[in-house]
Amino acid sequence: MMSRILGYLFVFAFLSCFVGVGVAMLGYGTYGIVQAKRSATWPTVRGEIESCKMHSRRDSEGSSYGCEVDYRYQVNGKSYQGDRIAFGYNNTNYKQPHKQIERHLKQGRYVQVHYNPQDPSQSVLSTGTSSNAWLPIVFGTTWLTICGSIWALCFCGGSVEKLPARLAELNHPSALKTR
Template sequence: MPAQVVSSELGFRVDSDNDRFVDPVVTYRYIIDGETYTGDRVSFGSGDASWSQSRVNAYPVDRSINVRVNPNDPTDAVIEPGGRGWERFLPLGGLVPLGVGVSIILTGRRRLRNPELMRGPSGPTQVGPKGHWIPATLGIIFTTVGVFIVRDGLTAIQIARASSTWPTTEGTVVLSEAHREWDREEKRHTYFPVVVYTYEVEGVTYAADRIRPGSIRGSSRTSASALRLTKKYPEGSLTPVSYNPDQPSQATLVVGESVRSWRTMVFGGIFTVIGLVIALVFFPRPWAHQASNQGTGSPRS
C-alpha cells in the first residue's frame, strides 16, 4: 500500500519500570477507499539506538514508501513486517529444551530396555558404553554456547584495541539515566547506566548507546555508581564520540582496552570448559568399554 512519511525522528518508549528507551518515531499517511489513515509502526520488533536511528534515516519526511495493512483493520499498518530485533532469535531458544527433551526420551527408553540401569535412583555407578545422553547433550549445548560467547568476546577485544585509533566527532547526549533490572537468581535489583547519543559523520546522523568497548553490560547493586556515570553524560550535553571509520554506526565514548573488555571471553571460556568436561565424561565411548572387557577377561599367569 503506497504511503507518505509526514514525520520522522528519534523518540522514546517507556516500559513498566518507567525506564526510557529510544525508538524510531515515523508517522506516515495512506489512503484506502478514499479515506486517509495515519500509522506510526515501523516494525513488530525493536532494536538498539543504532537501529532506531537507521530507521529514521531510511524514512525521511515526504518520502514515498510502501506499507502493509491489516485487511481486517485498516488502521493497523507496518512498514517492515516481521521482527527487526532480538525477537528474531527467540525461535532458536526452543532448540535447547527440544534437545533436552529428546535426551530424556532416549535415556528413559534405554533404561526400560535394560533393567540393570534401574538399580538406583541416579542410575548406574559407572558410565557404560552408551553413556548418559542427558548430561552429554547438556555438555554439548554448554560447549556450543561457550564457543559463540568466546567468539563475541574476541570481537569485543579487537574492537576495544582498535578504538584507540578511531577518529572522533562531536556528539549530543539524547538519553542518560540509570535503569533498574530485577535479578531473579540473587533476588535483588541491579542498576546499569543507559547513555544514548547522536553524532554526524559525512552528513549522516547516527545514534549509539555504547559507553565503552565490550559486550557485557556493567551493572551495580546500588544506583549510585550507575547515576555517577549518567551524571558524567547529562542529557543535552556535547561529548566527544569515537567511531569506526569503516563502520560509522559503531561508536563508543570511552576508548581503549580494559578489564571489562575481557569479561565476555572469560565468561565464554568458563562455559566452554564446563561443557567439554561434562560432554567428555558422559558421552558414549564403546571403545573404552571394549578395551576394559578385554583386559578383565584376559587369563592370569
Template structure:
C-alpha cells in the same frame, strides 16, 4: 551415546557463543581506542534502575547523535565494559558528565560507523569472565566429545572382531 553427543555439541555451541560474545567485547574495547574521533551531541541522559529478586543495580543511559560523512547516527554505548553499578552515585556521575544537549567526543568503528563509544578502551571483568567461561565450556565439550567418539569407535571395533558364535577369531602368530 546419542544424548551425550548432542549434549556435548550443545555445550560446544554455547561455549563458542559465550567466548565469541565476550571476545568481541574485549576486542572492541581495545580497538575502539584507535577508532576515528568525531564530535556529537548528547540527546538524553538518565539512570535506569534494575531490580532483581536479590539486588538492585543502576545503569547510566546516555543516548547521543553524530554524523560520519553524510550519514547521521545515534548510539547508546558509553563503554564496551559493563557500566552497571550497585551505587546510584556512580551511575549519576555519568549523567552529570554527559547531560542532555552537551557536546560529546566519541569514537566510531571505521568499518561500521553505527558502532560508537564515549569512553573507549575500557573492558570489564565480566567480559573477561564470559570469554574465559566460554573457552572452558568449549574445552570440556570438546574433550567430552572426543571421549564419546573414542568409546564409540572401540565398541564398534569390538563388535567387528567378535565371531558370530560370541568368541573372537583365532589370531595369527608369526614365528
C-alpha cells in the same frame, strides 16, 4: 546396546548445545575486546546527547544499576545515532559508578564520539577495555572446560560406571606395593 547408543547420542547432542553456548560467549567476548582495543584509534566527532538516565532493575538476586545514553553525531554529512558508552559496559550491583557516569554525561550537551571508520554507525564514548569486557571470555572458557570434562568422562573411556572398579584397582594392596 541400543539404550547405550541412545544415551551417548543424547549426551552428545546435549553437550553440543552447551559447547555452542561456550563458543558463542568466547566469540562475543573476543569481539568485544578486539573492538575495545581498536576503538582507541578511531577518529572522533562531536556528538549531541539526546537523553541520559540512570536505571535500576530488581530481581531475585538484588538490584542492578546502569546508565543509558542516546546521542547523535555526523560523519561526512550523514547523521547517526549511538547508545554505546563503552565496550564491555554492563549493569552492576554498584550504584555509585553508574551515577558518576550519568553525572558526567549530563554535565554538558555535547560529547566526543569515537566512530568506526569502516562502519560509522558503530560508535563509543569511552575507548579501551574494562574489566567487565573480560567476563564473557572467562565465562566461556569455564563453560567449555566443564563441557570438555563431561565429554572426556563420557566418551574417552572415563565413564562413571568404570570409576568404582578403577578406584578399587588403585587402592588394592597389590597395587600399592608396586608403587
